[in-house]
Amino acid sequence: EVFDDLLAWNRWWPRRRSLDGYLSWGSDPYQPVVNSAYEVSHINDLQGAAWESGLDNSPMYDDVPYDAERHIMLLADAGLMGLYVMDCDALADIARVLGKTTEAEELLRRGEMFRENLRRLWDDETGIFCNLRLDTGEFSRRLSPTSFYPLLGRAATQEQAERMTAEHFYNPAEFWGEWILPAIARSDPAYPSQEYWRGRIWGPMNFLVYLALRNYDLPGARADLAEKSKALFLKNWREHRFVAENYNCETGEGGENDSSDRYYHWGGLLGFMAFIEAGYVAGWENPVSS
Numbered sequence: 001e002v003f004d005d006l007l008a009w010n011r012w013w014p015r016r017r018s019l020d021g022y023l024s025w026g027s028d029p030y031q032p033v034v035n036s037a038y039e040v041s042h043i044n045d046l047q048g049a050a051w052e053s054g055l056d057n058s059p060m061y062d063d064v065p066y067d068a069e070r071h072i073m074l075l076a077d078a079g080l081m082g083l084y085v086m087d088c089d090a091l092a093d094i095a096r097v098l099g100k101t102t103e104a105e106e107l108l109r110r111g112e113m114f115r116e117n118l119r120r121l122w123d124d125e126t127g128i129f130c131n132l133r134l135d136t137g138e139f140s141r142r143l144s145p146t147s148f149y150p151l152l153g154r155a156a157t158q159e160q161a162e163r164m165t166a167e168h169f170y171n172p173a174e175f176w177g178e179w180i181l182p183a184i185a186r187s188d189p190a191y192p193s194q195e196y197w198r199g200r201i202w203g204p205m206n207f208l209v210y211l212a213l214r215n216y217d218l219p220g221a222r223a224d225l226a227e228k229s230k231a232l233f234l235k236n237w238r239e240h241r242f243v244a245e246n247y248n249c250e251t252g253e254g255g256e257n258d259s260s261d262r263y264y265h266w267g268g269l270l271g272f273m274a275f276i277e278a279g280y281v282a283g284w285e286n287p288v289s290s
Contacts (some may be wrong), residue, residue, distance in 0.1 A: 006094075011088055019134055020134060022121075025075075026052060029045065033261045049066060053077070055197045056196070058144060059127075072114065075146045078118065078121045079147070079149040083152060083208075089153070092111065123141070123153075129148075130148050144185070146289050151212035151213065154215050161213075168185075179249050181225070182200070183198070183199060183205060200246040203229075207229075207272070215226065236255070248260075
């Protein structure tokens with residue numbers, strides 16, 4: 001029932017958000033319908049593009065140039081590209097089940113093209129995938145868990161994935177700690193603010209990194225992320241009986257300020273990983289579907 005709509009959405013990205021073979025976030029100008037603030041504020045500018053990412057105030061997008069003529073920020077986004085390649089792969093699987101051979105081949109070709117371009121965002125000096133400034137050709141080394149999203153699109157080698165986890169996932173100066181994963185590396189100057197995407201922990205972000213780790217032979221990192229996410233979930237549930245929108249990475253507290261809703265469905269993903277992980281221990285072939 002939804003395949004054609006999902007395919008149309010997949011085709012939209014390279015048409016409207018591609019530059020030099022990379023994908024970037026953007027914001028298209030349009031005619032307001034009901035004249036709400038969201039229809040007229042930050043349309044076709046950098047903040048509007050950051051809102052499109054869902055990471056509204058992420059430091060990754062601070063001071064990035066914006067191209068108002070092409071309606072995109074001039075930053076090749078490794079996280080977006082990892083998500084997009086995963087989308088191509090998943091839709092190709094659905095197309096094959098539906099007997100849509102032509103569409104499956106189209107999706108596989110497009111996914112492989114963007115996977116190859118995504119591999120160029122590997123920064124061997126840093127040992128992780130980085131966003132790329134399209135105005136200067138230089139890597140941006142403001143690291144977020146989205147740097148692990150290329151693993152969702154299987155763009156890394158096993159060796160690269162192991163290096164990412166050893167040097168960054170388990171690095172207490174970046175992502176490792178009592179509470180994980182911060183939405184920006186602990187070493188980033190924006191981290192201490194712990195305001196929204198500037199250092200706090202988000203269930204969907206942890207969950208996507210967990211799914212990324214599942215694509216590689218990284219059982220320790222996968223299990224550790226699931227266990228620490230469960231601990232964060234249960235700490236707040238047992239103490240306060242709520243599931244928060246996001247959590248303070250220093251204290252593990254959620255819902256303690258105005259930008260962390262105390263009743264937010266996606267916080268449940270922090271606990272859901274433990275159920276998937278239990279499926280691996282039980283030897284299920286596909287613990288997600290099982």
